[in-house]
Amino acid sequence: MxxxxxxxxxxxxxxxxxxxxxxDIREKILSGAWxxxxxxxxxxxxxxxxxxxxxxVNKALSQLAxxxxxxxxxxxxxxxxxxxxxxxxxxxxxxxxxxxxxxxxYRYERLERLKRRSGAEDRALLGxxxxxxxxxxxxxxxxxxxxxxxxxxxxNLSAVAEAAEEEFLEIAPGPWLIGRVPWSxxxxxxxxxxxxEAIADALDIDAGAPCLVVERRTWSAEYPVTxxxxxxxxxxxxxxxxxxxxxx
Amino acid sequence: MxxxxxxxxxxxxxxxxxxxxxxDIREKILSGAWxxxxxxxxxxxxxxxxxxxxxxVNKALSQLAxxxxxxxxxxxxxxxxxxxxxxxxxxxxxxxxxxxxxxxxYRYERLERLKRRSGAEDRALLGxxxxxxxxxxxxxxxxxxxxxxxxxxxxNLSAVAEAAEEEFLEIAPGPWLIGRVPWSxxxxxxxxxxxxEAIADALDIDAGAPCLVVERRTWSAEYPVTxxxxxxxxxxxxxxxxxxxxxx
DNA sequence: CGTCCCAATATGTATATACATAATCGCCAT
DNA sequence: ATGGCGATTATGTATATACATATTGGGACG
Numbered sequence: 001m002x003x004x005x006x007x008x009x010x011x012x013x014x015x016x017x018x019x020x021x022x023x024d025i026r027e028k029i030l031s032g033a034w035x036x037x038x039x040x041x042x043x044x045x046x047x048x049x050x051x052x053x054x055x056x057v058n059k060a061l062s063q064l065a066x067x068x069x070x071x072x073x074x075x076x077x078x079x080x081x082x083x084x085x086x087x088x089x090x091x092x093x094x095x096x097x098x099x100x101x102x103x104x105x106y107r108y109e110r111l112e113r114l115k116r117r118s119g120a121e122d123r124a125l126l127g128x129x130x131x132x133x134x135x136x137x138x139x140x141x142x143x144x145x146x147x148x149x150x151x152x153x154x155x156n157l158s159a160v161a162e163a164a165e166e167e168f169l170e171i172a173p174g175p176w177l178i179g180r181v182p183w184s185x186x187x188x189x190x191x192x193x194x195x196x197e198a199i200a201d202a203l204d205i206d207a208g209a210p211c212l213v214v215e216r217r218t219w220s221a222e223y224p225v226t227x228x229x230x231x232x233x234x235x236x237x238x239x240x241x242x243x244x245x246x247x248x
Numbered sequence: 249m250x251x252x253x254x255x256x257x258x259x260x261x262x263x264x265x266x267x268x269x270x271x272d273i274r275e276k277i278l279s280g281a282w283x284x285x286x287x288x289x290x291x292x293x294x295x296x297x298x299x300x301x302x303x304x305v306n307k308a309l310s311q312l313a314x315x316x317x318x319x320x321x322x323x324x325x326x327x328x329x330x331x332x333x334x335x336x337x338x339x340x341x342x343x344x345x346x347x348x349x350x351x352x353x354y355r356y357e358r359l360e361r362l363k364r365r366s367g368a369e370d371r372a373l374l375g376x377x378x379x380x381x382x383x384x385x386x387x388x389x390x391x392x393x394x395x396x397x398x399x400x401x402x403x404n405l406s407a408v409a410e411a412a413e414e415e416f417l418e419i420a421p422g423p424w425l426i427g428r429v430p431w432s433x434x435x436x437x438x439x440x441x442x443x444x445e446a447i448a449d450a451l452d453i454d455a456g457a458p459c460l461v462v463e464r465r466t467w468s469a470e471y472p473v474t475x476x477x478x479x480x481x482x483x484x485x486x487x488x489x490x491x492x493x494x495x496x
Numbered sequence: 497c498g499t500c501c502c503a504a505t506a507t508g509t510a511t512a513t514a515c516a517t518a519a520t521c522g523c524c525a526t
Numbered sequence: 527a528t529g530g531c532g533a534t535t536a537t538g539t540a541t542a543t544a545c546a547t548a549t550t551g552g553g554a555c556g
Contacts, residue, residue, distance in 0.1 A: 075519035192440035192482035210458035323549035
């Protein structure tokens with residue numbers, strides 16, 4: 001097929017079909033229309049949409065996968081990945097210490113506690129390959145009377161069986177875990193997010209207000225232990241990291 | 249064809265033909281066996297050599313071309329390119345690298361450049377105790393056609409006098425500084441923020457949309473060098489930090 | 497002798513097809 | 527409920543084929 005025929009009349013650039021598919025999908029992802037985790041159309045759907053062969057679609061998707069924008073899973077489809085980049089070291093932060101450093105009384109309050117078999121989302125967050133029992137916790141950290149941070153946590157009960165017996169009513173799971181499970185590796189993800197209804201309600205802020213989200217995954221000798229997401233109202237929190245260059 | 253059949257018996261890894269062609273040629277180029285300017289075998293020659301179809305060879309060569317290792321000329325053949333001169337840069341948060349890791353073309357564009365004596369706010373940001381000349385820069389980092397990050401920077405001209413002569417029209421000040429000023433210490437501040445009118449306009453997002461803000465202050469042997477603030481649209485960016493505890 | 501045009505050639509893009517591989521779903525027996 | 531197993535499905539890789547496009551080289555012709 002001629003490239004000229006592909007060019008639409010409204011002043012678009014001359015693009016090969018392959019490039020057009022590529023840039024269409026990139027645009028969707030970078031604009032946020034397709035958020036991370038979103039399943040993009042199957043190859044056969046794109047084949048129909050662009051009226052081309054599967055090979056052409058496949059080439060475009062393979063390229064996006066290589067660039068790290070999407071992740072492809074057989075039998076499941078292709079999914080938008082979290083954008084990634086490296087930053088320097090951060091401290092593992094303990095919220096109680098942060099709050100007390102502000103001279104405010106600290107309090108933890110459990111909102112929810114649920115024991116279940118891990119679903120696909122749980123496994124993705126924890127980095128588990130097989131299904132197993134997990135504990136899902138949600139709680140609020142208070143500084144004085146004001147909510148300081150919302151915590152959403154998953155605990156891998158295969159790695160920390162004793163957690164199943166704990167209620168975590170007023171004891172935050174973070175310190176509890178640190179005392180029992182030595183961690184060998186951790187990963188932080190930090191991003192900004194608009195508060196949805198549920199989060200706004202819990203933190204007593206307006207829906208749509210900007211929040212800082214810190215997610216941490218922790219391993220103990222190859223075993224995923226826990227995944228936790230802290231959501232801070234933007235005004236309440238700044239992460240600080242200070243460092244000197246390593247020999248590069 | 250099965251992948252196992254391709255695997256040769258002498259303990260090689262299991263590679264697809266496509267990957268094997270790729271790594272063979274890469275090896276030749278990186279080892280210097282094929283110097284820049286050298287014409288690599290025609291597709292039909294590689295087709296014969298690897299006993300595969302032209303499509304497979306073409307896919308491998310296209311990939312090498314996209315990676316910038318070779319240059320392809322119709323009717324003439326494919327040639328080894330001059331090594332792209334990427335100095336390694338340190339792991340500190342280089343936006344060009346982040347963008348290129350996404351497989352997108354990178355571009356920097358200056359918005360504003362202003363030389364002035366530092367006011368109170370400038371001194372606070374830089375950590376200066378006395379007034380002196382500073383250079384205030386604002387620019388946009390693009391990923392393809394889309395703004396990826398807004399950069400607002402102050403450079404302490406007492407520490408980096410040569411910066412006063414530089415226009416920074418298409419050269420981002422970050423890499424420029426790294427090449428000239430050795431830094432001994434840095435501090436990051438990370439927070440979330442709602443985009444105000446000016447930021448929303450520059451980044452082509454809605455006012456009030458959540459943004460991730462990364463501020464960095466850098467010192468070179470006690471002298472404040474620069475303060476920079478990167479503003480990312482929330483969807484476009486997640487900071488990732490992976491680490492192990494310092495002492496077992 | 498120079499110019500124009502055509503044939504040859506190497507790459508660029510796309511199709512239809514085939515089979516391999518991995519993951520999941522649902523059925524079935526326990 | 528639970529675990530195993532086969533069918534189904536989406537992706538991964540490769541082939542043969544076709545035609546488009548850019549560039550070069552050589553021949554026809556003024």
